[in-house]
Amino acid sequence: MDTNVAEEAPRPLPTRPPRRPGWTTTEWWNQPVGPIYLVGLVLSLGRGAWFTCWAMFFIRSVGLSTAEFGIGVTAAGIVGMIVGGPLGYLADRIGAREVLVGLGVIQGAAILSYTVVHDFWLILLATCIMTAAERSAPGIRIAVISGLTTGEDRMTSISTARVFTQVGVVVGALVGGFVLSLDTRAGYLILLGVYGGLHILCAMLLALRLPHVESLADRRVKRRALVLRDRPFLVLTGLHGVLALSWGMIDPGVPLWISHHTHAPLWIWAVVVGISATGTVLFQNRVSRRGATVPGAARLGLWSGLALAAACLVFAGSYHGSGATVITVLVVATMVYLVGELLFVASGFGLSVGLTPENAHGEYQGTFGIGQATAMMLAPGIMTVLLVEWAVVGWFVLAGLYIAGGVGTYFAGRWALAGRAAGRERV
Structure with a gap:
């Protein structure tokens, strides 16, 4: 017998085809929320381009004075802050999709009106309408x-x-930078026409492709507003607004700081923006999973406040810095800030959604957005005083605000959760 039997070669293990990212598949975009993703991407392209050069359009092309521009922005910010709650309640009443579509049409029409109006009061009216729609849409989108x-x-x-x-x-900001470099009325008008037209086209897409969300009218339910009696949620709204100052800190706060109190090259501002944007794209989903419950979201709020405070202290270390040292400090500070921003956003999502009754998402999200809208309205003035006038001391004051906001968010989240547990026991 021949004992020299050749050993059988090992069979290769079956290989699995590489898993494609969800957004590269047709099925992913055909899911019910797919149109929301597409519309959000398209409109944010226009938004990034427009808000890169809107100040120059109004001042250089329309001819408004800086005082008129400032008055218009402030008035529009106040209107945007006020209307969020009522529009959210309307979304619950008649349907979140319908209100979101209506806001898109209204905002598009307001933007297109800039191409033909020149009177300050008409521009102010259009700006108030546009800002009200823009500030209300994110909350309604979350409700959808x-x-x-x-x-x-x-x-x-x-x-x-x-x-x-x-x-x-x-x-979109890159596109806006190109339009700004041209600095011609024709360029601004083309951008306005495209941006306004996209709003109307996207509203039509949502009306045709986005499923209807059941409303109070569908259920034949009549009720008053709930959120105004929810004291823990209102407190959380205010505390979230304190943490939302972080958006105003990174813009315009950090550019003002760099130009007034450091010898850093101005291009470092582009690096700061790039780090923040890239980090959000890469890590926001992962961080948000840790805030899927109210207790988890409350803890993220606490850590967010601490991280943002730490970022303030690192930014303060760039005072009068120059060369490679100041660039290094600013980059490190931005990375610490990114951690705080990711945690802050995830905390806001988890708390605002987790504490909302199922039939009141529009109302609660609209109200929660008031904290953010207030912060964005006040941020330019606050950052100018703290970071330009008070210099290093301003960073310490800002750090204290973030710590207070983070600690308050943690305890207010526990308060809200305890109140809901007590309410269920009474039922």
Whole structure:
């Protein structure tokens, strides 16, 4: 017998085809919230381009004075702050999709009106309308997503929508920079026409492709506003607004600081923006998963405040710095800030959605957005005083505000959760 039997060669293990990212598949875009992602990406492209050069359009092309421009922006910010809650309640009443579509048409028409109006009061009116729609739309969008998703998919979908928005804003800012470099009325008008037209086209897409979210009218339910009696949620709204000053800190706060109190090259500002935007795209979904529950979101709020405070202290270390040292300090500070921003956004998603009754997402999201709108309205003035006038001392004051906001968010989240548990026991 021949004992020299050749050993059988090992069979190769079956290989699995590489898994494609969800957004590269048709099925992913055909899911119920798919149109929200697409519209968010397209409109944020326009938004990034427009807000890069809107100040120069009004001052150099329309001919407004800097005082008139400042008055208009402030008035529009106040209007945008006030209307969020009522529009959110309207979304619950008649349908979140319908209100979102209406806001898109209204905002598009207001933007297009800039191409033909020159009177200050008409421009002020258009700006107030546009800002009211722009500030209200994100909350209504979250209400739509909340109505179309459940469980873990809800938080993932909300954070994914933010990622697409961030990508669009960054790319759009590059387009806006090109238009700004041309600095011609024709360039501004073309941008306005495209941006306004996209709003109307996207509203039509949502009307045709986005499923209807069941409303109070569908259920034949009549009720008063709930959120105004929810004291823990209102407190959280205010505390979230304190943490939302972080957006105003990174813009315009950091550019003002760099130009007034450091010898850093101005191009470092582009690096700061790039780090923040890239980090959001890469990590926001992962961080948001840790805030899927109210206790988890409250803890993220605490850590957010501490991280933002730490970023303030590192930024303060760049005072009168120059050369490679100041660049290194600013980059490190931006990375610490990014951690705080990611945690802050995830905390806001988790708290605002997790504490909302199922039939009141529009109302609660609209009210929660008031904290952000207030912060964005006040941020330019606050950052100018703290970071330009008070210099290093201003960074310490800002750090204290963030710590107070983070600690307050943690305890207010526990308060809100305890109140809901007590309410269920009474039932």
